[in-house]
Amino acid sequence: MSSDQQIQSAVAAAAAARDHLAALIERQCPGPHGYVQHRDRQQPWCPRCGYGANGERVRTPAPEPPRERMTARYMMATTAYHRSGDLSRPADLALIYGEDGEWWIGEWVYGYGFVEVRFPKAATRPLTPAERERFNYRRIEGGPVSQILIRDDGLAGQLGADGRIVWPQPPDQRR
Numbered sequence: 001m002s003s004d005q006q007i008q009s010a011v012a013a014a015a016a017a018r019d020h021l022a023a024l025i026e027r028q029c030p031g032p033h034g035y036v037q038h039r040d041r042q043q044p045w046c047p048r049c050g051y052g053a054n055g056e057r058v059r060t061p062a063p064e065p066p067r068e069r070m071t072a073r074y075m076m077a078t079t080a081y082h083r084s085g086d087l088s089r090p091a092d093l094a095l096i097y098g099e100d101g102e103w104w105i106g107e108w109v110y111g112y113g114f115v116e117v118r119f120p121k122a123a124t125r126p127l128t129p130a131e132r133e134r135f136n137y138r139r140i141e142g143g144p145v146s147q148i149l150i151r152d153d154g155l156a157g158q159l160g161a162d163g164r165i166v167w168p169q170p171p172d173q174r175r
C-alpha cells in the first residue's frame with residue numbers, strides 16, 4: 001500500500017470512529033440529544049446527558065427517574081425509517097430497545113451510524129430458532145454490539161467487563 005492509500009484508509013477509519021462515537025453518545029442519552037453552548041467556557045454539551053461531541057462528559061446531569069426503556073432484544077426486520085431517510089433492507093437482524101405505538105425503536109446490527117431507527121411492528125418479527133442459532137455468538141465490528149448474544153427468548157446479552165455474558169434481569173427485578 002502506498003503512503004497515499006494508507007492516509008486515505010486512515011481518514012476513512014477516523015470518520016467511521018467519529019460516527020461510531022456520535023452514535024454511542026446519542027444512544028446513552030435519555031434524549032432528546034443536542035449540543036448547547038453554555039456560559040461555562042466549555043465545549044457545547046448536551047443538557048440531557050452532559051456529554052460533549054468529543055465524548056468528554058462535561059457535566060453529570062442530575063439523575064432523572066429511570067425512563068421506561070424496553071429490555072433490548074433482537075428481531076428480524078425489513079422496513080425501517082430514520083429522520084434521515086428510508087433505511088429498509090432485505091430481512092436482517094435488528095437490535096430493538098424501545099417501543100412507540102406501532103413502532104419498534106432500535107437499530108440495524110450490521111452497519112452503524114443510525115440510532116433510534118423506527119421499525120413498523122407489522123413488518124418486524126421475533127427470530128426463529130434457526131435464525132437465533134445462525135446469529136448467536138457472532139462477533140461484529142463497528143456495530144451497536146461487538147458480539148451478538150441472544151437468549152432463547154430473544155433478549156440481548158452483553159459482555160461484562162470481566163468478559164462474562166450478562167443477561168438482562170426479568171422486568172420485575174429491575175429498578
Ligand SMILES: [Zn+2]
Nearest residue numbers: 029033046049
Ligand atoms: Zn444528550
